[in-house]
Amino acid sequence: MKTVKVGVVGVGYLGTYHVEKYASMPHVELVGVADIDLARAREIAARFGVTATDDHRKLIGKVDAVSIAVSTSQHYTVARDFLENGVDVLIEKPITTSLDEADALIELARSNDRILQVGHLERFNPTTVALQEIVTRPLFIESHRLSIFKPRCTDVSVILDLMIHDIDLILSFVRSGIREIRASGVAVISEHVDIANARLEFESGCVANVTASRISMKNERKLRIF
Incomplete structure (x- = not known):
């Protein structure tokens, strides 16, 4: 099997996990x-015996694929640079801050015959995988996240930061078109919405x-499906 050469852009909290996983993978x-x-780049690079740079473009020509774990506001620019130069991209969620940027990256990947994948890891949670076998026609879903x-993700709203997991x-689960969306949210601490609620009504009748x-005062994850 061919050895895939990879790099990681952004080695903060999440990016370091990408580095650790790649370093332990065969091939x-x-x-x-x-x-x-x-x-920070040099610190992580020294730990794993690889090179470090403060310019992601210096990885172009040296890697086949790259993980992007920078601030969401920089996702589009960094991913574009790699896709335009023939590098496959795994990008942390959310894909970008806007639909226009997301569509542009998708088109870039398609036109350059590259892989563009978004890291919606909750889909691979063992509980989620098990539910996919059980849930066939959901009628009502309630989720709390x-x-x-934490100040590290406040460059986007809580919708793109946390709610995006549950929307995905x-x-x-539903696999149906959306008929109506009603939502509200407020900014309390950051400049963007910090707490939000949305009601999604699907064409299948599911809500x-x-x-x-x-x-919040505590971390809580809850998903109920009827």
């Missing part, structure tokens, strides 16, 4: 890491009530 060669914080405030899961907060 994968971790080539290097990139982060605008060069000291509450988190204690719900869409994977999903989704709540997400990143300013």
Whole structure:
């Protein structure tokens, strides 16, 4: 089997997990890491014996694939640079901050015959996998995803930060078009919405009530399907 050369852009909290996983995988060669914080990049690179840079473009030509775990506001620019240069991309959720940017990346991947995958890891949670075998025609879904405030993801709203997980899961369960969306949210601590609720009504008749907060007193994950 061919060895795949990979790199990781953004080696903060999540990016470091990508580095660790790649370093332990067979048939994968971790080539290097990139982060605008060069000291952080060098720290992680030294731990795994790879190169470090503060310019992600220096990985182009050296890697076959890359993980992108930078701030969401930078997803589009970084992913575009790699896709345009023939590199497959695994990008942390959410894909971008806007639909226009997401559509542009999808078209870039298609026109360059590259893989573009978004890291919606909740789909691979063993509980979710088991539910996919059981849930065939959901009628009502209720989800709560509450988190204690952390300043690291406040460049986007709680919808793109946390609720996106449950929206993705719900869409994977229902597999129907959406008839109506009603939603509300408020910014409490950050400049973006920090707590939100959405009611999704599907063409199949299923209704999903989704709540997400990143300013709660405790962490809580709840998903109920009827």
